[in-house]
Amino acid sequence: MERKKRLLRLMRFWFFGTFMVVFAAITAYIGIFTAGDWWVALRTGFPIWGLTGSLCLAFYLIYFLWLWRRRI
Numbered sequence: 001m002e003r004k005k006r007l008l009r010l011m012r013f014w015f016f017g018t019f020m021v022v023f024a025a026i027t028a029y030i031g032i033f034t035a036g037d038w039w040v041a042l043r044t045g046f047p048i049w050g051l052t053g054s055l056c057l058a059f060y061l062i063y064f065l066w067l068w069r070r071r072i
Helices: 003-032 038-069
Strands: none
Touching: 003 038
């Protein structure tokens, strides 16, 4: 039980880190081409962040269900 909790905490850390890296990279990349208008960069990047966040959440839930079915 404790091992499962540690594995889930580790997976949360990696998915949150993945999301933050994608958020920063996409915002900076779009910001370069919008001539420093960060509001446009934020609005333009929203679908990509939404997709990344949804995928991170979906994979976390799949991992959660898979982990709780396993006997560790």
